[in-house]
Amino acid sequence: MSGLKLDRRRFLGLTGAGASSLALAGCDVFDPLLRPGAEVRSVLEKANDLTYRVQRALIGDETLAREFSESEIRQGQRPNGSTDPTSMEYMFLSRSDFVLYKLRVTGLVEQPLELSLEELRNMPARTQITRHDCVEGWSCIAKWTGVPLAFLLDQARVRPEARYAVFRCYDEMPGGLAGPQPYYGSIDLIDARHPQTILAYGLNDQTLPIANGAPLRLRVERQLGYKMNKYVHTIELVESFADIGRGKGGYWEDHGYDWYAGI
Amino acid sequence: MTTTDAGAGEAIPETTPAPAGKGPLVYRQSIFTRLTHWVWAISLFFLLLTGLQIFNAHPALYIGQESGFEYDNSILRIMPELVDGQPRGITTIFGHRFDTSGFLGMSGTEAQPQYRAFPAWMTIPSYQDLATGRIVHFFFGWVLVATLAIWLVSSLLNRHFVRDILPRGQDLRGLPADIGKHARFSFRHGRSYSPLQKLSYFIVLVILFPLIILTGLTMSPGINASAPWMLDLFGGRQTARTLHFIAMVGLVLFFVVHILMVLLAGPINELRSMVTGWYRTSPGTPREKGDR
Incomplete structure (x- = not known):
């Protein structure tokens, strides 16, 4: 397997495939999961509760x-x-x-x-x-x-x-x-x-x-x-x-x- | 947990010889290295695409405490403009203007142009939605920080950090030769990382990750109150925002080179080592205890 040699053509082909899958991934596939009310979104929103608690614990109430x-x-x-x-x-x-x-x-x-x-x-x-x-x-x-x-x-x-x-x-x-x-x-x-x-x-x-x-x-x-x-x-x-x-x-x-x- | 201490193990007699033309299978990546690697891969994907969404809400970067509206302290702007009566996407870097229509500043189709800094296919969500971008960004920001903490503790305990990440004198001396080898696409698969590998992982884990986390925190008005020294360290909130962006560019460059190197060095072997931990070394690699 380590012997898998890449010639230039194959190398460019693989790079192209990688780049286009990256481009596709950024598309709208995640949009429905993130709309208001969606379950995934409500899980992610909990990060804000964590930020609030940690900042309240870390930052003094009177700190200017x-x-x-x-x-x-x-x-x-x-x-x-x-x-x-x-x-x-x-x-x-x-x-x-x-x-x-x-x-x-x-x-x-x-x-x-x-x-x-x-x-x-x-x-x-x-x-x-x-x-x-x-x-x-x-x-x-x-x-x-x-x-x-x-x-x-x-x-x-x-x-x-x-x-x-x-x-x-x-x-x-x-x-x-x-x-x-x-x-x-x-x-x-x-x-x-x-x-x-x-x-x-x-x-x-x-x-x-x-x-x-x-x-x-x-x-x-x-x-x-x-x-x-x-x-x-x-x-x-x-x-x-x-x-x-x-x-x-x-x-x-x-x-x-x-x-x-x-x- | 099994770890293979590269180069320090005792040589053992070959009982099951490696297949012809191949070196032994070595256990190269611990479970902590593999898990944190993939959690970061996912987190950085979302952090990047939501970060670009957040940037789109105000597509300019500045140097200093504040953003100049009545004076100019910007170093980057990505905005649509009318040029000779035609809409164009213009990217301005240090005062130099570039027409980036179709990609930056203006994208979409000719019939339905979209006037936005980064195009829809590079942002999460695909449409303009700062609120959602922030929610996803901060979630994965926490994941990145927690994973970095787990990685740091485990890598200090199992010596991965000292053995594979921290560049030493011999690594730096071996750097020119290693650059030459990379330039010729000639890779030897040993037990430990090559000097360039060590250095690039060191830059990502010890410089870029802390830099992007700290500059991110320096944009928090809450953290600014409790740690004003961070504002001084980075030269103000807007400079911190600019450095956050630059660190992102550094991580994207690393990602591109990282993927190229995996493809060139043998993607199946490299992927296997990051999934199962086992890595096929080059012929002639001395066998050690625990090898297969």
Whole structure:
């Protein structure tokens, strides 16, 4: 068998066969196994639970994301996703500079809150220069100013059974036959109470622009951009998000993306 | 587990002579080497094709912490462009533009062109689906890491690492002669790997695998928080993403050469050794205990 000698023609023939089988293999044979709801996909999705557990065990709850210096802000924050919500309520509020805007904190809290932008701006503020990582692969450094979410949660006195903070937003996303779906998302209370988790109303020393989520957007600095909901109007504390939307914890999660986006 | 300690065993008298013109069958690959080899083969296949899917979501690579949108720090872009009113797939590397229509930047058929960086036949899923690409990529990322850990422990314990992977002085001295032999397609099938083999496996297992895993982790905002030194080591998240891609290219090059070498050295014998562990050596190979 070791005596199997290859002349040039045979060698080229074998190489060609190898290359074309590789080309075929990449085709659509795996597509049906990976569609939402497919059994194989649901097994593979468990890797995200593992990543979540390992990162939670490995990374301290209070460990900060890297903060950058002023000189490292070299461009404006690139807007992504919704950049101009068109619901009547949002357009009405934005036309009047959000003076009528109220952030509501509801759900499993002892003291539900309703806060105007003015009240939010008068609360303790945090400013941080951080890197925004989009799930697509790009990064952008910008300066964010806002009120720490932990401060709002303390004011509202979160009840012990609460496990997640759900953010409801003004922007609507395509939802197929079901019509436009309001954008929403969720994070666990470790990220919700993280010192760098803020509800930002300022970007690069200016008022947060509409394209970046005015009047208020979430920053969760140890996760990817799709977890940092823009145009937030309500924060709801819940024990489970199983009966919200399609039950996966967010608009993008309902459309196949992992719930934990720390990677 | 049986291992054959190449070159160190005692010579034994031939009781069952090897077939005419053939050397003895030696037990060359332990069960750990064989299992981890095939698990990696499957994992790397999925990691590559889902990696290209993920790359397609933002088909550009940069140097630094961030991606320049208002300035240019990109070193690679694969995008469709209008050239003289016609859509073309343009690949830009270090500012040099190449028309790669039909493959990169624009593929599919003339009637139904697809505007995407890597073509459908190179990605999983075949259609544009970043979410699914990520799910499959991270699953096999875990498999790759776990398999590497199992391989490392077993190969240190059964001495495969020291014996067959770690290049030593005599391997480096034998390198020029070995390059000459490879260039003439002249292979001698001995008990242990040739210097070039050792070196290439060493580069894959000790340099490229750790590099691709660490640069992958450096793209994780969670890991960035707990290990910011990795950002400094690789020069920022976007440089890490670029290095991740370059390590991928290195592994693909290794794969191409690896397959060529298997075909040239005798695919059946080589495949048998990676399936059953047994390898037919060249005539004249001294027999040792355990050989057949």
